[in-house]
Amino acid sequence: xxxxxxxxxxxxxxxxxxxxxxxxxxxxxxxxxxxxxxxxxxxxxxxxxxxxxxxxxxxxxxxxxxxxxxxxxxxxxxxxxxxxxxxxxxxxxxxxxxxxxxxxxxxxxxxxxxxxxxxxxxxxxxxxxxxxxxxxxxxxxxxxxxxxxxxxxxxxxxxxxxxxxxxxxxxxxxxxxxxxxxxxxxxxxxxxxxxxxxxxxxxxxxxxxxxxxxxxxxx
Amino acid sequence: xxxxxxxxxxxxxxxxxxxxxxxxxxxxxxxxxxxxxxxxxxxxxxxxxxxxxxxxxxxxxxxxxxxxxxxxxxxxxxxxxxxxxxxxxxxxxxxxxxxxxxxxxxxxxxxxxxxxxxxxxxxxxxxxxxxxxxxxxxxxxxxxxxxxxxxxxxxxxxxxxxxxxxxxxxxxxxxxxxxxxxxxxxxxxxxxxxxxxxxxxxxxxxxxxxxxxxxxxxxxxxxxx
Amino acid sequence: xxxxxxxxxxxxxxxxxxxxxxxxxxxxxxxxxxxxxxxxxxxxxxxxxxxxxxxxxxxxxxxxxxxxxxxxxxxxxxxxxxxxxxxxxxxxxxxxxxxxxxxxxxxxxxxxxxxxxxxxxxxxxxxxxxxxxxxxxxxxxxxxxxxxxxxxxxxxxxxxxxxxxxxxxxxxxxxxxxxxxxxxxxxxxxxxxxxxxxxxxxxxxxxxxxxxxxxxxxxxxxxxxxxxxxxxxxxxxxxxxxxxxx
Numbered sequence: 001x002x003x004x005x006x007x008x009x010x011x012x013x014x015x016x017x018x019x020x021x022x023x024x025x026x027x028x029x030x031x032x033x034x035x036x037x038x039x040x041x042x043x044x045x046x047x048x049x050x051x052x053x054x055x056x057x058x059x060x061x062x063x064x065x066x067x068x069x070x071x072x073x074x075x076x077x078x079x080x081x082x083x084x085x086x087x088x089x090x091x092x093x094x095x096x097x098x099x100x101x102x103x104x105x106x107x108x109x110x111x112x113x114x115x116x117x118x119x120x121x122x123x124x125x126x127x128x129x130x131x132x133x134x135x136x137x138x139x140x141x142x143x144x145x146x147x148x149x150x151x152x153x154x155x156x157x158x159x160x161x162x163x164x165x166x167x168x169x170x171x172x173x174x175x176x177x178x179x180x181x182x183x184x185x186x187x188x189x190x191x192x193x194x195x196x197x198x199x200x201x202x203x204x205x206x207x208x209x210x211x212x213x214x215x216x217x218x219x
Numbered sequence: 220x221x222x223x224x225x226x227x228x229x230x231x232x233x234x235x236x237x238x239x240x241x242x243x244x245x246x247x248x249x250x251x252x253x254x255x256x257x258x259x260x261x262x263x264x265x266x267x268x269x270x271x272x273x274x275x276x277x278x279x280x281x282x283x284x285x286x287x288x289x290x291x292x293x294x295x296x297x298x299x300x301x302x303x304x305x306x307x308x309x310x311x312x313x314x315x316x317x318x319x320x321x322x323x324x325x326x327x328x329x330x331x332x333x334x335x336x337x338x339x340x341x342x343x344x345x346x347x348x349x350x351x352x353x354x355x356x357x358x359x360x361x362x363x364x365x366x367x368x369x370x371x372x373x374x375x376x377x378x379x380x381x382x383x384x385x386x387x388x389x390x391x392x393x394x395x396x397x398x399x400x401x402x403x404x405x406x407x408x409x410x411x412x413x414x415x416x417x418x419x420x421x422x423x424x425x426x427x428x429x430x431x432x433x434x435x436x437x438x439x440x441x442x443x444x
Numbered sequence: 445x446x447x448x449x450x451x452x453x454x455x456x457x458x459x460x461x462x463x464x465x466x467x468x469x470x471x472x473x474x475x476x477x478x479x480x481x482x483x484x485x486x487x488x489x490x491x492x493x494x495x496x497x498x499x500x501x502x503x504x505x506x507x508x509x510x511x512x513x514x515x516x517x518x519x520x521x522x523x524x525x526x527x528x529x530x531x532x533x534x535x536x537x538x539x540x541x542x543x544x545x546x547x548x549x550x551x552x553x554x555x556x557x558x559x560x561x562x563x564x565x566x567x568x569x570x571x572x573x574x575x576x577x578x579x580x581x582x583x584x585x586x587x588x589x590x591x592x593x594x595x596x597x598x599x600x601x602x603x604x605x606x607x608x609x610x611x612x613x614x615x616x617x618x619x620x621x622x623x624x625x626x627x628x629x630x631x632x633x634x635x636x637x638x639x640x641x642x643x644x645x646x647x648x649x650x651x652x653x654x655x656x657x658x659x660x661x662x663x664x665x666x667x668x669x670x671x672x673x674x675x676x677x678x679x680x681x682x683x684x685x686x687x688x689x690x
Contacts (some may be wrong), residue, residue, distance in 0.1 A: 064384035
C-alpha cells in the first residue's frame with residue numbers, strides 16, 4: 001500500500017465523491033416524491049390510476065437496477081429516445097427508489113389506526129385534509145425506519161452507475177485500477193469514501209428515527 | 220431492415236445461450252444463499268450471547284457489509300484474494316464467497332431479531348424443563364424464530380437474485396453478459412435486437428423475483444393477523 | 445315548539461345480506477337529549493355512526509333541519525361540521541399538542557381565524573379543567589383527560605348536535621365521572637342537542653329526555669326518559685333494565 005499513490009488519486013476521487021453525493025441527493029428526493037405520490041394513490045384506491053401504480057411498484061422492485069439502466073441507456077435510443085448517461089442514472093434511481101419508497105410509505109400509512117381516520121372524518125375533514133393533517137404526519141413517522149433503510153440503499157445503488165460509465169466513486173476507482181494496476185490503494189480509498197458518506201448518514205437517520213417515533217413526541 | 224428485432228431471440232442458439240447464462244446466475248445465487256444462511260444463523264445465534272467481544276466483532280462485520288456497496292464488495296474479492304492471498308479461483312467462485320459473506324451479515328441480523336422476539340416465557344419454560352443453552356436454541360427458539368424470519372429471508376433471496384446482475388462486472392458469463400454478446404454479434408442484422416434481448420432479461424428477472432416477493436408479502440400479512 | 449334538528453325516516457342498513465337496522469324512524473328537537481339503549485349487538489352504535497355518515501345505508505332518509513341529506517361524500521362533509529361526534533376510543537392525534545388537536549379542524553376545515561379559535565379553545569379547556577395542559581402531548585395525559593379533550597375538540601367546531609358513542613366504555617372507573625359531568629353540563633348549561641349511546645344507566649336516567657330502546661336492529665320503544673326507567677312499555681326493555689342491575 002503506497003500513500004503517495006493514494007494522495008495522487010485524491011483529486012479524482014473528490015470529483016467522483018461529489019458526483020456520487022449529487023446523484024444520490026437528486027435520486028433520493030425524486031424517489032421520495034414518486035413514492036409518496038404512488039403510495040397516496042394506492043391508499044385512496046383511485047380506480048385505474050392506483051392499479052397502474054401497483055404494477056409500476058412490482059416491476060421496479062422485482063428487477064435489478066443494472067438491467068433497468070441498460071434498458072434506458074442502450075434500448076431506449078433504438079426507439080428514438082436518447083439520453084445522457086447521467087440522466088439515465090437519475091431516472092433509473094428514481095424509478096427503482098420510488099417503488100421502494102412507495103412500499104415504505106404504504107406500510108406507514110396502513111399503520112395509522114382506523115380510529116384516527118374516523119376522528120378526522122367526524123371532524124368534517126375531506127380526503128385531502130385527512131391525508132394532509134392525519135395520515136401524512138403520522139404515516140410519515142411510522143415509515144421512517146423503512147425510509148432510512150431505503151435512503152442508505154439508494155446511495156449504495158449509485159455504485160451500479162459505473163456500468164454506464166458515469167464517473168461516480170466506483171467508476172473512478174475502476175478507471176484508476178485499469179490505468180495503473182494498483183487495486184489495493186484505490187479500493188481502500190473507495191471503501192473509505194463510502195464510509196465517509198454512509199456512517200454520518202446512518203447516524204443522522206438513526207437520530208431522526210428516534211426523534212419522530214411516537215413514543216417520544218413531546219419530549 | 221427486413222428482420223423484426225424479436226427474431227434475434229430465436230436465431231441460432233441464442234435462446235439456449237441466454238438460458239444457460241441465467242442458469243449461471245441462478246446457481247451462484249442459490250449457492251451463496253445456502254452458505255450465507257448457514258453462516259448467518261451461526262452469527263445470529265452468537266449475537267444473542269452475552270459475550271461482549273464476540274458481539275462487538277460481529278457487529279463490526281455486519282456494519283462493514285452495510286456500508287460497502289455490493290459492487291465494491293465484488294471487486295474487493297476479485298482483486299484482493301488473488302493478489303494478496305494467491306487464491307486463483309474462477310470469478311464465479313469469488314462471487315459466491317462475496318455474496319455468501321454479505322448474505323451471512325444480513326441474515327445474522329434477521330436471526331438475531333427473530334430470536335430476541337421469541338417471548339421470554341418460552342425460554343423460561345425451556346429452562347425449567349432442563350434444556351441447556353444449545354438445546355434451548357435447537358428445540359425451542361430456533362423453530363419459532365424460523366417462522367418469524369421466513370418473510371425477511373425470502374426478501375433477502377430476491378435481493379441476492381437481483382444482485383447477480385452485477386456478475387458481468389467481474390466477467391462472469393451470466394445472462395446479461397451473454398445478452399451483450401448476442402446484441403453485439405447481431406447488431407448488423409437486428410438493430411432493434413438490444414430492445415428484445417434486454418427486454419427478455421428484464422422479464423426473466425421479474426418472473427423469478429415477483430412470485431417470491433408476493434409469497435413474502437403473503438406470509439407477512441398472515442403473521443400480522 | 446322547538447325546532448326539529450334531525451329526523452330519520454324508514455332507514456334500513458345492510459352488511460352484505462345481513463340487515464343491521466330495520467325501518468328506523470325517530471326525530472330529535474333542538475335542546476333535546478336522546479339516549480339509545482339496548483343489549484350489545486342491538487345496532488345502537490351502527491345507528492349513531494350512520495347519523496354522521498360514517499356508515500352508508502341502503503334506503504330511508506335522514507333530514508337535517510328538514511333538508512334530506514344526500515348520500516354523497518360531499519354533502520356528508522358539510523353535515524359533519526354541524527354534527528360533532530366523540531367515540532369510545534379516546535384517540536387524539538398523537539403528533540399534535542392538545543391545543544393543536546383542538547384547533548386543527550376549525551382552522552383547516554372551517555378556515556376560521558386561528559387567533560379567534562385559539563382563544564375559544566383555551567376557554568373551552570378552562571371549562572373542562574385542563575387549561576394548563578394546552579401544550580401537552582396526548583401521551584402525557586390519562587384516558588379521562590384525553591376523552592375530555594376529544595369532547596372539546598368536537599365542540600370547537602360549533603356543532604348543533606353532538607353524538608356520543610360509548611364515550612366512557614374504555615375508561616377506568618375513576619375517570620368516568622369527570623367525562624359524564626361535562627356532558628351533563630353541556631346539556632344543562634348550553635342546552636346542547638345530543639344523542640348518546642351509553643351503558644351508564646344512572647347517567648342516562650338523569651340526562652335523557654327520551655330513550656330509544658333497540659333490539660336486533662329495531663326500535664322497540666320510544667319513551668320519555670324518566671318513564672322508561674320506571675315503567676318501560678315492553679317486556680324486553682323491562683328485562684334489559686333488570687339485567688343491568690344499577
